[in-house]
Amino acid sequence: MQIYGLPALETNYFWLLQPDPKSSDAYIFDPGDAAPVLAALKQRELTLAGIVLTHHHWDHTDGIDELLEHHQVPVYGPHSTRIPQVTQPLAEGDTLELGGTQWRILATPGHTLDHIVYYRPDAKPNGVLIAGDTLFAGGCGRMFEGDPERFQQSLDKLAQLPANTTLYCSHEYTVANLVFAQAVEPENPDIAARLNSARKKREQHQPTVPSTIALELATNPFLRCTQAPVVASASEYSGCSQDSAADVFAVLRRWKDGF
Template sequence: MIQIQAIPAFQDNYIWLLSEDSSQHCLVVDPGDAVVVKEALQKQGLELSGILITHHHWDHTNGIEALTKDRNIPVYGPDNPDILGVTHILKESDALNILNTQFEIITTPGHTLDHIAFFARPKQSDPILFCGDTLFSAGCGRLFEGSAEQMQNSFYKLRALPENTRIYCTHEYTLANLAFAQVVEPENHSIEDYRNRVNQLREQNRPSLPSSLKLEMTINPFLRTDQNSVITAVKEHAPETVLSNDADVFGALRQWKDHF
């Protein structure tokens, strides 16, 4: 059975560490900092046997060189020559078998053009999704390279996953995202309930993650662009904006969040 734990890095990043009960082998997802990964490996007596990369930003990739320098291990990532050290390039619907679990690749452009996510259905466990900076709890990544239409299409893919999928994103942005979500949907009491739970976790210095797709469909405005409450809020905030489809709502919502 896969065990997943968060390695805090920088100000608000999480590097996810995957291991098995029956083995000392492990993987890490988006290791922007090699030092904290090495400390976790040493403390737990684990042997790094692979690295998963979702996109090219430095806080997700800077640790690759140091972690692979003395290890002959695979590095799985998107097709982007700016990511130094990737040994296995992945594209939509590719599959890889690691830690006795099959992972499916989902391309999720929007935050960056090269962004991918890793989805799996482990035995004796809920499905899991490592989505980098595409989907955050109660939010989404900024549109640095892609368009609102691309990001909306990426969200359509994620919305189609099983509702019990556990969401492992790579930043602790939940409280800030919930503050925005409450402004968008002030009558959505699920947002307030979740915000209270997250406040308790953060007061104990515990991660707010993983979330679940079922929860996110209830409280995340970027997954709710087809809901009248969200559409109405966007129209009231930016009445001059033409909202012809979900992507228009998504783009206007993201612009609102950018200046929130």
Template sequence: MLEPTTQPIAMIQIIPISAFDDNYIWCLYDDISQQAVVVDPGDAKPVIAALDAMQLDLVAILITHHHFDHTGGIDELVAQYKVPVYGPRSDHIDQITHHLAESDTLSIMGLDFITLEVPGHTLDHIALYCEQADGGPILFCGDTLFAGGCGRLFEGNPAMMLSSLTKLAELSADTRVYCAHEYTLANLAFANAVEPDNQALQQRISQATGLRQQGLPTLPSTIATEIATNPFLRCHQTAVIDRAKQHRQDDCADSTAVFATIRGWKDNFSV
């Protein structure tokens, strides 16, 4: 009697490809098919080098927003690999071949992503969320939510950004957060200025410092970690409200005013 054959089970791996001073271009790859997808390739050269070194075949590019450090490598990658480019409808990204809007789904390499519109950093910003990835849900959020922080308001307003962050904060607590920059230590230094008595934050600072001392990424984070330590997701907390009032030297009428105050404070903050 013949033994039944078993097919290898693919495992989607996610690794960072470093670019510029502090960008991470996230690479998802299937360790069986050797297919790969990259998120926000601002520079093609490190992506090509990584794909060649790991013998991966690029099958798609995902884009969260139009800033050049997230899109600058698209042309070179498309010229070499002839792949589709998924991203927001934007007047600034001509290379998008498949436009994604709120609640649109994208199936790629066996993963089903849902699109979340998260304007604030830019007006065209989207995030991509997948619930059934190996190891739990994953989120690619570009420059909207950072580890310990959030993106600057280049195009949106405080109410818009706070709404976007609240949408992300409502995702499953175990969601792994893959943002696009290694800003964590600077963000946590500011978070400490806002909430110096937050014990979860103190532990996170210690852990993140240890990782960077070893030359390791501080990412991914999780939604639970951000809710516990990121001041921009804690605008309803008494300690954050009180510090915003103190910094503003005036009352804060609501969470939007608290957010606007600490975002403006962060814009001018130095360690």
């Protein structure tokens, strides 16, 4: 299995999956624009076999119609009236087969209520998670529709995947996310090291993703809502103490929105 990152729009990555190197079949995750997808298919001599979606936002879906004009393929995505092109709706607990690879569907409401992610536990050498805008390298999506309890539960679900799982997220926000992470945890050496490394990569126009669940557990404040330094920073920022991980998450999300 190969996964190619297509940088697109301002900050997006569209992930192009080739399940079997012996087949030219490929699947595109979250095509917010058709042009880079068509170019990558041509360049790599691949044939589009399906479109796979995490949620309804335009920068994940605007390329669908043009791709369907060129390739009549199934469209997999959440049950959502806001993505009329979906031909095969998916929900928590479903399994999706893409060219011989099996993907588990996890519902992760929070960024939007219709958000789902795709997890392949038996990928070699490590499991793979396509996380859309739920979990980012060093951060998480904005809370457009969910509530803190639901979003925090969704992140908790991803935090419990095996630590060596490779995380593919939809945006190059890592440096800004880690600057915020460092404001929350100034004494965390893993955050400092990761920020340094991410800045170097961006200076060389290299992507900072994919990441791993292990790296996120060590450096992503939104997965660290029960860690003492994060709890302390949240209560200092908000001026009151928080009783639960969801309350800490709510403070962090509000803090980051204005950061």
